[in-house]
Amino acid sequence: MIVVHHLENSRSQRVLWLLEELGLPYEVKRYARDPKTMYAPPELARVHPLGKSPVITDGDVTVAESGAIIEYLLDTYGQGRLRPPAGTPERRRFTYWLHFAEGSAMPPLLMKLVFEKVRSAKVPFFVKPVVKGIADKVTSSFIAPNLERQLQFMESELAAREWFAGAEFSAADIQMSFPLEAAAARAGLDARYPRLADWLSRIHARPAYRRAVGVGGPYRIAG
Ligand SMILES: N[C@@H](CCC(=O)N[C@@H](CS)C(=O)NCC(=O)O)C(=O)O
Numbered sequence: 025m026i027v028v029h030h031l032e033n034s035r036s037q038r039v040l041w042l043l044e045e046l047g048l049p050y051e052v053k054r055y056a057r058d059p060k061t062m063y064a065p066p067e068l069a070r071v072h073p074l075g076k077s078p079v080i081t082d083g084d085v086t087v088a089e090s091g092a093i094i095e096y097l098l099d100t101y102g103q104g105r106l107r108p109p110a111g112t113p114e115r116r117r118f119t120y121w122l123h124f125a126e127g128s129a130m131p132p133l134l135m136k137l138v139f140e141k142v143r144s145a146k147v148p149f150f151v152k153p154v155v156k157g158i159a160d161k162v163t164s165s166f167i168a169p170n171l172e173r174q175l176q177f178m179e180s181e182l183a184a185r186e187w188f189a190g191a192e193f194s195a196a197d198i199q200m201s202f203p204l205e206a207a208a209a210r211a212g213l214d215a216r217y218p219r220l221a222d223w224l225s226r227i228h229a230r231p232a233y234r235r236a237v238g239v240g241g242p243y244r245i246a247g
Pocket of ligand 1: 031034035036062065075076077078088089090091126
């Protein structure tokens, strides 16, 4: 039996969604975040040494890292679903977006969150202007331009096709959901990006997405 070690409000929501799309049976083991630090609890490190979510176990197999979990589930149980055939332009785009989501889209989103925390951190009053100055500089010179360039790029890609890999919905769309939901919550994905907003509405309307939210519990990406 596949067991999803599910941390609330986290990337493991994508794994629940994929399993619902594939119609596979699975169990969910739930983990709550520390309300102060938002870190995962130490029990998760007993499943995988990094103690991050998502991680799945399937018999004696343990797989961590969202993209690797998606590939494992498609390889093992996909029967060709939700992944374009090898050697096609759609498959190349599928692989690109599967990696882009965590490799390129998430780093500036995470940096934005970290530097917002730095800006509002409790520090002695005389250090505050220096801390704020550094946070503002990093945000304006690196984080904001990268976020904007990426959003423009993703918007332009959806001008050419309905889903990230092509005309068909695929697991690359599932993988892309977390960065784009995070961008909508905290990083400027707004009416300037109508195709991305429409893509978000379309994924949120999918019955399997809704079932996965029902299973995973309240899903709110920190804004
Ligand atoms: N690139 C990894 C990122 C894993 C990750 O950072 N997960 C977050 C949840 S969204 C986590 O476990 N945070 C809690 C913690 O770091 O303690 C993946 O996609 O699986």
